[in-house]
Amino acid sequence: MKKSITLLLLVALCLVNYRLLDTIDQDPFLITDYSRLHPVKVERVVDGKEQEQLIHLLKEARDKNLTVSIAGQRHSQGGHTYYKDGIVVDMTHFNKIVSFDPAAKVIRVQAGATWKDIQDKVNPYGLSVKTMQSQNIFTVGGSISINAHGRDIRNGSLIKSVESFRLLTSKGEIKQVSRTENADLFPLVLGGYGLFGIILDVTLTLTEDEIYRMTSEAMTVDEYSNYFLSQVKSNPDIHMHYARISVAPDHFLTDMYAINYTVDKTVPLIEHNTLKATEDLVIPTKLLFHLNRSFDWGKNMFWNLQQKFFQVQQNNVISRNNAMRSETEFMEYRGIGKNDLLQEYFIPVDQFADFVHRLKTILPQENLKLLNITVRYVNQDEEATLSYAREDMFALVCLFNVSLEEQGQSSFKKGIQRIIDEVIRHRGTYYLPYAAYPSLEQFQAVYPRYKEFFVKKDQYDPEHLFMNYFYEQYKGE
Known part of the structure; x- marks a missing residue:
């Protein structure tokens, strides 16, 4: 009975956190992004609607010496979509x-x-x-x-x-x-x-579009790279893949499971290509993830339930379009003075296990509250000037629960910079859409074409009409 009452109270707490508390610690006259880290006053937010309107808007900004920032859903977390006293164009x-x-x-x-x-x-x-x-x-x-x-x-x-x-x-x-x-x-x-x-x-x-048959396999961190190369990448019929590493205390950064999407040409596409309209079981899953956020026993329970869920789904069929409409709404969180923030590290395939072992040591030492790690594979691609995939890499998408207070932010930044040092030691890179915890020196080490990027910025936009906090943080001298 007591356990049922506790769970009901936690459900209520989840609903309050997600629906009511997300704006209490924010000034309604300021603008920020998903991170809620650096709210500032902007000149105004303008809905972009017509091409000519946008041309006139840029002329006005130039005439008035205003900056322009460009926003979509504002899920970037490092001030990429706004700038103080400037115009934000909502596209x-x-x-x-x-x-x-x-x-x-x-x-x-x-x-x-x-x-x-x-x-x-x-x-x-x-x-x-x-x-x-x-x-x-x-x-x-x-x-x-x-x-x-x-x-x-x-x-x-x-x-x-x-x-x-x-x-x-x-x-x-x-x-x-x-x-x-x-x-x-x-x-x-x-x-x-x-x-x-x-x-x-x-x-x-x-x-x-095509039909996939979903399969899952359990393994350890030490086994994953070889498993991926020998059984996933080498199989041309596996077109999509991701994995998760356990953050549960009983299996902390040791156990993994992988999900593969293998083409099945025997199943007619028309039987499974109706697009899902909404996510299933969002509220119960939010509750479970909040337990994962709040308690060690919740982390153990959430990990065990995830594995059982994918065992139940073994050999299920799904269309490509539905597989790419994944269910992550349950992870969205807004707490007073806290937020769940992403950091993402790209690690060469042969360095994966060693990097995770180092991460396992750093996290408790720096008191970093890790909630989830999803692993994806990224092919080598150096076409973009600020390319993050200089070789074939695993992307470790890490979700942290973070204090937004000054002292908590300072401590978290120190811990993240220590992780970035390990990323660099393992020939890795990190992703730039997230909060600017890495130092200028770390940015320059990870993105060696930074000088070319900023020189071209000056060439194409000499008055710096387009501005955001990513530029301010990492332009350097």
Whole structure:
């Protein structure tokens, strides 16, 4: 009876945390992003709706010596989408499907369109996107600005599926950008965090929708790299893959399970290609994840339930489009004075186990509260100027519960910088869309083409019309 009452109270606490407390510690006159770390006053937020409107807006900003920042869903966590006293352009209303050629497997969309918008459009034609994040809520413009990656292990990071885009520059000019036209801008804007202009629309290449059979396998951290190379990457029928490492005290950074999506051509696509409208069991799963956040026994229980869930799903079939509409809403969290923040590390395949062992030592020493690690595979891709995949790598997506208070932030930053030192020692990199805990020196070590990037920024935007806190933090002298 007492345990039931405790669980009911925790349910109520979850509902309060997620629905009521997310704004209590925020000044409503300030703007911030998902991190809630650096709220500032901006001149105004403008909904981007028409091309001519955006051209006039840039002229006004130049005339008034104002900066411009570009925002989509604002899930980046390092001040990439706003700047003090500047104009924030909200591109989420600039979201039309411009053209679609099913035969050529090409679609052109305005930058504010979401991956859901694309999926809804192409699914009836048996087509799918090649690469996107694990959620379909993000805008296309935002995704290519961070050069996103996902569960697909065959198509590389997002830059590989971008054919071209149109860019509104600081001079008010519209440039068509591709690998052959204004080609210098292509690797700068892809993964350029909105510093070179406003992306108006994007032309993407598509792939076939298909049926996958899901399987899961348990293993240890020490076994994972060999397992991936010998059984996953070497199997051309496995098109998507991810894994999770246990953060439960009973199996802390030791046990793993992997999920594979293997093509099954015996199952007709039409039987399974109805798109799921909403996530299932969000509230109960939020409760379980809150227990994972709050108690060691909750972490053990959550890990055990995850493994049982995927055992139940063994050999289930799912379409590619539905597999790319993954369920992570249950992880969203807003607590007073606290937040769940991401950091992401890219580690060469042969360095994976050794890096995780070092991470296992650092986390308790630095009192870092790790809630989840998802592992994805990223093919080598050095096309973007600020490329994070200099060789084939595993991406370790780490979710931390973090205090937003000054002392807690200082302590967390110290711990993250210590992790980044290990990343560098293991030939790794880290992802730039998240909070700017890495030092300037660490950024420069991990992204050796930083000088080229910032020189080109000065060349294309000499007055620094486009501005954000990523630039301010890492431009250096």
